[in-house]
Amino acid sequence: MLNLKGKQVRLRALEPNDLEFLYQLENDTSIWEISGTLKPYSKKVLKLYLDNAHRDIYEVKQLRLCICNTHDVCIGLIDLFDFDPKHGRAGMGIVIANPSDRNKGVGAEAMKLMCDYAFSTLNLHQLYANILEENKASIHLFEKMGFEKVGVKKEWIRTSTGFKNEIMFQKINTNAS
Numbered sequence: 001m002l003n004l005k006g007k008q009v010r011l012r013a014l015e016p017n018d019l020e021f022l023y024q025l026e027n028d029t030s031i032w033e034i035s036g037t038l039k040p041y042s043k044k045v046l047k048l049y050l051d052n053a054h055r056d057i058y059e060v061k062q063l064r065l066c067i068c069n070t071h072d073v074c075i076g077l078i079d080l081f082d083f084d085p086k087h088g089r090a091g092m093g094i095v096i097a098n099p100s101d102r103n104k105g106v107g108a109e110a111m112k113l114m115c116d117y118a119f120s121t122l123n124l125h126q127l128y129a130n131i132l133e134e135n136k137a138s139i140h141l142f143e144k145m146g147f148e149k150v151g152v153k154k155e156w157i158r159t160s161t162g163f164k165n166e167i168m169f170q171k172i173n174t175n176a177s
Helices: 016-026 029-035 043-051 106-121 136-144
Strands: 010-013 063-068 074-084 089-096 126-132 148-159 162-172
Touching: 010 106, 016 043, 016 074, 063 106, 074 106, 089 106, 106 136, 126 136, 136 162
Parallel strands: 089 126
Antiparallel strands: 010 063, 063 074, 074 089, 126 162, 148 162
């Protein structure tokens, strides 16, 4: 079985005791713009989500895993979404909750683990990401991890300050059959 553990992080399934972390992260208005969130989530709704998090990626077309540090503390989340097994692709998203945990290689390691899982276990042909043009840190991370810019969606995301461009990135699995 594929190991979802690196030197700095381990990826694991969501657990019921992740409710408080999920509640804090999903209700952090500073990331709503990148996550497409429009309103706060209640603990009740998030508990229902956690109760169903065990469902198979082939059924729900998404997979969310906790990014845990070496002390087994959840520091972020990494997702596959819009999973399309017929065409062998999925979107990828990542968030490291605390800014003090960023720029230390944990995001890159989590992405490497998830890419390896997506390409070897799920047999995906490609992964993609949509990133706001001004999100330089995410752009740098995805490019560092081998994602290539393939286009710009002009004035794609409406924000409180106006429309923003979104850049689309892809990573093709060159080892796929």
